[in-house]
Amino acid sequence: MKDPEWSEFIRRLFQEAEPYLAVRGDMAHAQVSHDYALTLIRKEGGNARIVEPAIILHDVGWSRLDPREISIAFGVLAEGEEADRLNHIHELEGASIAGQVLKSLDYDPLLIEKIVSIIRTHDSGVDIRSREEGLVKDADKLWRSSKVGFWQEAERQDLDPKELYRYLNERYKEWFFTSTALTLAGEDLEERAKEIDANRLDST
Ligand SMILES: [Fe+2]
Ligand SMILES: [Fe+2]
Numbered sequence: 001m002k003d004p005e006w007s008e009f010i011r012r013l014f015q016e017a018e019p020y021l022a023v024r025g026d027m028a029h030a031q032v033s034h035d036y037a038l039t040l041i042r043k044e045g046g047n048a049r050i051v052e053p054a055i056i057l058h059d060v061g062w063s064r065l066d067p068r069e070i071s072i073a074f075g076v077l078a079e080g081e082e083a084d085r086l087n088h089i090h091e092l093e094g095a096s097i098a099g100q101v102l103k104s105l106d107y108d109p110l111l112i113e114k115i116v117s118i119i120r121t122h123d124s125g126v127d128i129r130s131r132e133e134g135l136v137k138d139a140d141k142l143w144r145s146s147k148v149g150f151w152q153e154a155e156r157q158d159l160d161p162k163e164l165y166r167y168l169n170e171r172y173k174e175w176f177f178t179s180t181a182l183t184l185a186g187e188d189l190e191e192r193a194k195e196i197d198a199n200r201l202d203s204t
Contacts, residue, residue, distance in 0.1 A: 017056055028148050036142040
């Protein structure tokens with residue numbers, strides 16, 4: 001059911017997040033992942049008052065790193081100690097910025113605490129402590145196989161789409177906490193495979 005007040009709050013939240021997300025070009029990521037989060041909430045349950053703000057704000061912490069650092073920690077292929085360290089910084093800084101943004105909007109302090117705690121380990125945490133945390137992690141990772149996400153990441157990380165597809169297809173089954181996300185990622189990847197084939201035909 002549509003709640004106009006809530007829709008307005010979500011619009012406002014995107015507005016607040018925009019300057020932070022713009023630093024790494026993450027606005028599309030936040031929007032696409034938010035759409036997936038809505039689907040996951042619908043199919044899996046979970047508190048939208050936690051999941052939606054958390055997914056919108058989860059990557060605002062990249063804004064605290066400089067471009068060189070961002071490039072080290074960037075993307076699905078980033079690995080190594082330095083990448084892990086920088087990745088952790090984006091989680092901690094993101095949690096702190098998200099807390100400030102939500103506080104400035106007079107959001108419920110108990111919900112802020114839950115949202116901040118999810119953002120603090122959204123990438124590095126292996127286990128989940130709540131259904132909401134699982135949904136945020138799943139919505140974040142669904143970006144990778146989404147139409148916008150796949151092609152945007154191939155371009156900005158300068159990856160051969162075929163290579164990126166192979167990488168995702170080999171690993172995606174290990175990433176998700178919900179069966180809905182697993183199914184969606186599988187369907188998305190089938191679509192990406194068709195697009196890659198179509199692209200190849202276009203270029204010959
Ligand atoms: Fe992140
Ligand atoms: Fe993310």
